[in-house]
Amino acid sequence: xxxxxxxxAPVGSILLRAAARSLVRTTRLRTTVILSYAxxxxxxxxxxxxxxxxxxxxxxxNTSKSLPDAPLPQSGPQSSSPQTPSAEGSATxxxxxxxxxxxxxxxxxxxxxxxxxxxxxxxxxxxxxQFVFSRLPAGAYLVVVSSKxxxxxxxxxxxxxxxxxxxxxxxxxxxxxxxxxxxxxPTEVIAAEQIKAEEKQRLLGVVxxxxxxxxxxxxxxxxxxxxxxxxxxxxxxxxxxGISLTAGIEQANNSYAGYGQGAAxxxxxxxxxxxxxxxxxxxxxxxxxxxxxxxxxxxxxxTGTKKSRLYHAxxxxxxxxxxxxxxxxxxxxxxxxxxxxxISNAYYPHADRGANLVFTNAFIGIxxxxxxxVIQEFLGKRLTRHVPADPTP
Numbered sequence: 001x002x003x004x005x006x007x008x009a010p011v012g013s014i015l016l017r018a019a020a021r022s023l024v025r026t027t028r029l030r031t032t033v034i035l036s037y038a039x040x041x042x043x044x045x046x047x048x049x050x051x052x053x054x055x056x057x058x059x060x061x062n063t064s065k066s067l068p069d070a071p072l073p074q075s076g077p078q079s080s081s082p083q084t085p086s087a088e089g090s091a092t093x094x095x096x097x098x099x100x101x102x103x104x105x106x107x108x109x110x111x112x113x114x115x116x117x118x119x120x121x122x123x124x125x126x127x128x129x130q131f132v133f134s135r136l137p138a139g140a141y142l143v144v145v146s147s148k149x150x151x152x153x154x155x156x157x158x159x160x161x162x163x164x165x166x167x168x169x170x171x172x173x174x175x176x177x178x179x180x181x182x183x184x185x186p187t188e189v190i191a192a193e194q195i196k197a198e199e200k201q202r203l204l205g206v207v208x209x210x211x212x213x214x215x216x217x218x219x220x221x222x223x224x225x226x227x228x229x230x231x232x233x234x235x236x237x238x239x240x241x242g243i244s245l246t247a248g249i250e251q252a253n254n255s256y257a258g259y260g261q262g263a264a265x266x267x268x269x270x271x272x273x274x275x276x277x278x279x280x281x282x283x284x285x286x287x288x289x290x291x292x293x294x295x296x297x298x299x300x301x302x303t304g305t306k307k308s309r310l311y312h313a314x315x316x317x318x319x320x321x322x323x324x325x326x327x328x329x330x331x332x333x334x335x336x337x338x339x340x341x342x343i344s345n346a347y348y349p350h351a352d353r354g355a356n357l358v359f360t361n362a363f364i365g366i367x368x369x370x371x372x373x374v375i376q377e378f379l380g381k382r383l384t385r386h387v388p389a390d391p392t393p
Contacts, residue, residue, distance in 0.1 A: 088135040088136075088137070089135055089136045089137030089138060089160075089162065090135065090136075090162050090163040091135075091136040091137070091138060091160040091161065091162060091163060091164045091165070091166065092132065092133065092134045092135075092136065092164070092165045092166065093112065093132070093133040093136060093141065093143065093158075093160070093166050093167075093168065094130065094131065094132045094133070094165075094166075094167050094168070095110075095130070095131060095143065095167060095168035095169070095171050096125075096128070096129045096130045096131075096171060097110070097125045097129040097130075097131070097145055097147070097153075097171050097173065098129055098171060098172050098173070099150070099172065099173055099174075099175075100172060100173075100174055100175065102172075104125075104127070104128045104129030104130075105125060105129050105147050105150070105173060106124075106125055106126060106127045106128070106129060107124050107125060107147070108124065108125040108129070108131075108145055108146065108147035108150075108173070109122060109123075109124060109145070109146050109147065110122065110123055110124070110125055110131045110143060110144075110145050111143065111144045111145075111146075112133050112136075112141055112143055113141065113142055113143075113144060114139070114140070114141065115140050115141075115142065115157055115186050115187045115188065116186050117185065117186060120141070121133060125145075136160055137160075138159075138160050138161050138162050138164075139159070139160060140157055140158070140159045140160075140187070141157070141158060141159075141160060142154065142155050142156065142157045142158070142187065143155040143168055143171075145171055145173065147173055149175065149176060150173035150174065150175060150176055151173060151174045151175070151176040152173075153171055153172070153173055155168050155171070156187075156217050156218075156219060156220070156325055157187035157219060157220055157323075158324040158325055159293065159323055159324045160324075166324070187219045187220065188219075188222055188225075190219040191218075191219035191220065191221050191222065191225055192225065194213070194215060194218055194219060195221070195225055195228075195229055197386075197388050198210050198211075198212070198213065198229075198297075199229070199232055200385075200386035201384050201385070201386050201387060202384065202385050202386070203380065203383050203384055203385075204383055204385075205385040206238060207238055208232075208233055208236045208238060209376075209380065209384050210229060210232065210233045211229075211233065211285070211296060211297045211298060212297065212298050212300060212376050212380060212384070213297045213298070213299050213300065214300045214302075214381070214387055214388055215388065216299060216300075218295075218297070218299065220295060220323035220324070220325075221295060221296075221297075221323075223286075223290040226285060226286045226289050226290055226296060227282075227286040227290075229285065229286075229296075230281050230282050230285040230286040230296075233281065233285070234277060234278050234281035234282065234285075239277065242277075243270060243273045243274050243277065244270065246273050247266055247269040247270040247272075247273050248266070250269045250273075251265060251266050251269055255269070256269065256272070256348060256349050256352055257349070257351075258348075258349020258350065258351050258352065259272075259349060268347075271347065272344070272347055272348060275343070275344065275347060276340060276344055276361065279339075279340040279343050279344075280336055280337060280340040280365055283332075283335070283336035283339055283340055284296065284332050284333045284335075284336030284337065284340075284365075285332070285336075287336070288331060288332040288335050288336050289332040292322075292328075292331045292332055293322055293323040293324070294320045294321070294322055294323065294328065294330070294331065294332045295320065295321045295322070295323060296320075296332060298313075298316055298373050298376055299316075299321060300376065300377065300380070300381065301313075301377060302377075302381070309377050309378070310374065310377070312377065313370070313373035313374045313376065313377040313378075314370045314373065314374060316330070316369075316370075316373050317330065317333065317366050317367075317369045317370040317373065318330050318334070318366075320332060320333070333365070333366065333369060334362075334366070336365075337361065337362035337363075337365035337366055338358060338362045340361060340362075340365070341357060341358035341359065341360070341361035341362045341365075342358050344357060344358075344361055345357060345358065
């Protein structure tokens with residue numbers, strides 16, 4: 001038994017070693033296979049990742065070529081700044097849009113136009129109803145305001161000078177009872193229609209009353225219209241009657257005795273009256289009114305207390321309305337009366353010439369205008385025929 005054990009032991013040991021070697025080889029083989037499979041998976045994953053990155057890069061490149069450039073960021077918030085004409089200047093126009101109760105109207109459309117109707121810019125009124133057109137060149141403009149539910153508003157024409165800050169007042173929109181269509185016409189055309197109506201106005205149906213406007217917002221006159229109106233007024237047939245009567249009274253009183261009596265004296269007095277009236281009318285109503293951009297007409301007030309109306313009438317001899325609608329010293333009448341008096345020195349008798357004649361004629365002219373305005377304010381409308389149908393009450 002012991003011999004058998006000794007003999008079998010080496011064999012068992014050999015078999016055991018062989019089995020161990022086989023087990024080791026099998027384990028190594030499995031390990032090798034597993035490692036090879038893992039390496040293969042890693043290689044596939046790396047290749048797939050590189051391919052995906054290449055495709056993403058190509059897609060980004062193609063997308064950047066096909067898509068438009070993104071808008072650049074703006075520096076600062078966008079604002080509803082007013083639209084202004086392309087030719088920039090230094091003048092400014094502003095105003096506030098209100099309703100009939102005096103409340104502000106935001107979002108109203110405000111347009112700036114030329115006298116010929118050409119639209120220069122449009123903006124919307126702000127939350128407080130205000131609007132501003134800035135950087136405007138000098139020139140003549142008017143403003144048109146419209147808002148849903150309200151009747152449109154059209155301002156009178158105004159003239160801007162460089163660096164002038166002009167404010168349009170009394171922009172009040174009334175509630176529209178029905179749809180209203182606004183046609184913006186040139187100011188010159190509107191003024192021509194108003195002059196045509198004024199040239200029909202006559203006191204007691206006889207005496208010209210051309211220089212009284214019953215329209216408070218009358219359109220300003222052009223230079224041509226000022227000269228035309230002065231010609232129609234000063235050469236009206238009633239002027240010849242007035243000159244003849246005045247010369248007759250002076251003849252009877254022997255005023256300006258240097259002229260003498262008889263037909264020759266009457267003729268000289270008649271010529272002097274004609275010269276005084278024509279030079280005064282043309283200088284005051286046309287020449288200086290054009291040079292100083294003033295309106296030569298009297299604007300009837302018709303409302304308020306008697307005191308305020310009396311002040312308005314008398315002050316018009318020294319204060320005039322400019323073509324842009326502002327009050328200014330009445331240079332036209334002051335200078336017109338003075339220069340007319342100076343010219344009269346050329347044809348009055350030598351004994352009556354001099355500074356006294358100049359200032360006397362000037363004073364008479366200014367005082368006569370103040371007194372005439374008072375009559376116009378309190379009696380003129382009732383005595384005038386063909387007053388426009390829609391004047392200020």
